[in-house]
Amino acid sequence: xxxxxxxxxYTILATVIIWAGVAAMKIxxxxxxxxxxxxxxxxxxxxxxxxxxxxxxxxxxETEQAAxxxxxxxxxxxxxxxxxxxxxxxxxxxxxxxxxxxxxxDLSADGESVALADLLAAQDERIRRSGR
Numbered sequence: 001x002x003x004x005x006x007x008x009x010y011t012i013l014a015t016v017i018i019w020a021g022v023a024a025m026k027i028x029x030x031x032x033x034x035x036x037x038x039x040x041x042x043x044x045x046x047x048x049x050x051x052x053x054x055x056x057x058x059x060x061x062e063t064e065q066a067a068x069x070x071x072x073x074x075x076x077x078x079x080x081x082x083x084x085x086x087x088x089x090x091x092x093x094x095x096x097x098x099x100x101x102x103x104x105x106d107l108s109a110d111g112e113s114v115a116l117a118d119l120l121a122a123q124d125e126r127i128r129r130s131g132r
Contacts, residue, residue: 004057011053018042018049 022042026035091099104117 004060007053007056011049014049015046018045 019042022038025038029035029038088096
C-alpha cells in the first residue's frame, strides 16, 4: 500500500512538471505549431505516464494477493502435517499396517470401475515382467 502511494505521488508530480513545461512553452513561444506540438506531447506523455502507473498498481496488487494466498496455504497446511507426523510416531507397527490396510480398502472402494489398488498391482506386475 505504501509503495502504491509513493508511486502515485511521483506520477502526480511528473504530471504537474509536464504541464508546467507545456504552459512555459505556450508563454515563451509565439509559434503556433510549436505550441500545438507541446500540447500533443504533454497529453501523450501524461496518458503514457498514467497507464504505466495503472498497470504497475494492478500488477503489484496481483502479486500481493498471490503472496497472501501462498502464506495462507502454508500456514494452514503446517499444523495438519505436524499432527499426522505425531500420529505416525505414536503408532506401533501393527497400527501402521492396519492403517495401510484401511487406506488400501478405501482406494478399492472409491466408486471407480477399476480399483486404484488393482491398477497399481498390475503396474507392478508389468514392471517385474519387463525387468526379467
